[in-house]
Amino acid sequence: MEQGGTVVTTSATVFSEGVNLAYDDEGIGQAFIFQHGLGGDRKQVAEAFGEQPGTRRITLECRGHATSDYGPANALSLATFARDIERMATKLKVDAPILGGISMGAALALRLAVKGNLRPSALVLARPAWLFEPAPPNMAVYAEVGELLLSYEPEIAREIFLQGQSAGQLRREAPDNLASLVGFFERSKPREFGNLLMRIANDDPGVSREEAQRINCPVLVIGHGHDLVHPLAYARELAGVFPNATFCEITAKAVDRTRYVNEFRAALHDFLERLA
Template sequence: MNPIRHPVEGANLAVYEEGAGMPFVFQHGLCGDQAQPGQVFPAASGFRRITVECRGHGASDAGPKAAFSIATFADDIAGYLAAQGAGRAVVGGISMGAAIALRLAVHRPERVRALVIARPAWICAANPENMAPNRIAGELLDRYPPQEARRQYEALPLAKELERDAPDNLASIRGFFTREPIDVTAALLRAISMDGPDVTEAEVSAIAVPTLVIGHGRDLVHPLGHARSLAGMIPGARLVEITPKADDADAYRADFRAALSAFLKEL
């Protein structure tokens, strides 16, 4: 699948579209790419998946590192939708993508007809404690060569906790130490981990579009409690708990697709 190129200030972004029908903007997580939402998108849903690979992710340019933020990434997506004349879309995402979608639902409601929040790592506040595992990896990559940065990370009590309670999180973090360019990876991990969607509980409680929230256990970076909290705040939101990825990756993907398919079918 070849990307569409979308110019933004200081960079060109890669945009992927698949399927046919109404638009569903479905965003990836931190240091991920379009394949992450692509593997759980129900292809026969009657929706067209649109994934804008954020600055510094996938085939998109990084541009100035000072621009790395959830707000910038959300503005880039809103700009793409405006340029395409897409009107209102279902907007959703996984992890960082969920925070981007939540920000768009609050700050750009004219673009959002329904909302999907999957494995949220943020509720409202910036720099949540659950993002510390990613932030620490970025700080070590800033200070040491990748091999030494990983050695120091693996020696932390935090790594032992992740290995015991959230092995899927640890597998993702281990991948950061070989993700190129290293300087971009370090900057993303630090900047986004300390950022937030810049929304208040009152604003989230005022969201008035159909909303699906997806969460699972055995995940310290994306606590199930965050999914439950957001589902409780958003009027009429549906919470679906799926198989933890650390327990069975195939069942995780199948459950994810089934939850999305049922929600999109109702729309």
């Protein structure tokens, strides 16, 4: 909403299947449900989104992320997260929104576009980490961190990870990925978070290539290099699947974070301008 010309954020909660989940509702205009990545939160998407005039950004913090509860351990999945988003949208009376997200958020947007009831007007898939198969090889490092958190105390798990082959490769080729993963060892509920990482890393959006090819709304796919978790090749391939897609390559966070944020916001702005 707006107060005195300044956009402010409403932070609230929604109950889904008895689980308490937090969300942000910011701005006025076309509803844009924009989801964070695995291990991320509302701040991740708020930074990348910036202020887009005429757009209402809504972000649910998925189960086990930030201030949202975990709920049953065996219920953690992309399908569950997608159902939670639909319940939030129902509470907010949102229909025909733009759906989007970063990494895991992109997978959720894709699932909702095909399997959900929200009838999206457009899609934004940023730095996709999944195509159409479960447990993609780029997500194996998340499962590795999850297994370590389930097997050791966080300090020991962190040292084992940093001495391993995966961390060495990330240190050389994708330092931003490494920084995110190292931060996971500081979570307040390490075993619960380790289970979440393993379950999501081995999951998939539940959408086939053929189903994705039938999505006719405008689609923006954003990708960048220097990223082993979110391969640029995935973004390019995904953009080629949709009949009405635009692909945008931006500067990697590992190269220049300020340019990454500015170019991400500019890509969104241009896409929203074309929609309008």
